[in-house]
Amino acid sequence: MTEQRKARIATASLAGCFGCHMAILDIDERLIELMKLVDVDRSPLTDIKRFTRRCDIGIIEGGCCNEENVHVLRDFRRNCDVLIALGQCAIMGGLPAMRNAIMHSDAPLRECLDEAYITGRYIRNTTHNIPNDPALPLLLDEVYPCSEVVEIDYNIPGCAPSGDVIYETLAGLLSGKFRGFERDKIRFD
Ligand code: SF4
Known part of the structure; x- marks a missing residue:
């Protein structure tokens, strides 16, 4: 009898x-059951930086605020059968996308950086420099939701989503029985 392979996440x-x-x-403790069904490949949780194999499910936290985010997101889309925001x-940019509201300036990105590094009320930057090391990824003009960069298969709403909703979604997808989640399980606290 051949053993069914674990799903890769x-x-x-x-x-x-x-x-x-x-x-x-x-x-929590359901992680033990989940880990019997999945192997975790590239992830901050494993500290694996590159895909070692194609994955069944990719899970993305955060939108795209710089060019590296776009690169990583496209790499996940290429290497994952199912992609979850x-x-x-x-899903929609969240708190980082608050900078998208700075539209009254001729140079909104510059205004945002000035506020963050020079003029902000609690900033003590005696050099008045804005970090510009070439190793730093370039900021995008706005913060973009993942779905504006690649196709997303499923959204798990919430800030942060509850462990229950995450578990039920993953367990449902792995068993082929995912039918969405109940509205009262979505939380924003
Ligand atoms: Fe964004 Fe909330 Fe998740 Fe933090 S917990 S990454 S603010 S959605």
Whole structure:
């Protein structure tokens, strides 16, 4: 009898706060059952930086605020059969997308950087420099939801989504029985 192979999962954190990854750990003791069904490939949870194999499910936290985010997201789309946007930052930009509202300036990105590094109320930057090391990924003009960059198969709403919703979604997808989740399980606290 041939043993069924485990599903392969990968995760990435783009422009988010890592709270959605912490919510994955809120699955708690059910992680033990889940790990019998899946192997985790590329992920901050494994510290594997590149795909070692094609994955069945990719889970994305955060939207795209810089060119590296776009590169990572496209790499996940290429290497994952199913791609999930986890949390409001991935789904609609979330808190980082608040900078998209700075539209009254001729140079909104510059205004945003000035506020963050020079003029902000609590900033103590005596050099008045804005970091510009070539190793830093270039910022995009706006923060983009994942679905504006690649096709997304499923959204798991919430900030952060509960461990219950994440577990039920993954368990449902792995068993082929995912039918969506109940509205009262979506939380934004
Ligand atoms: Fe953090 Fe909420 Fe964004 Fe998740 S959705 S990365 S918890 S701010």
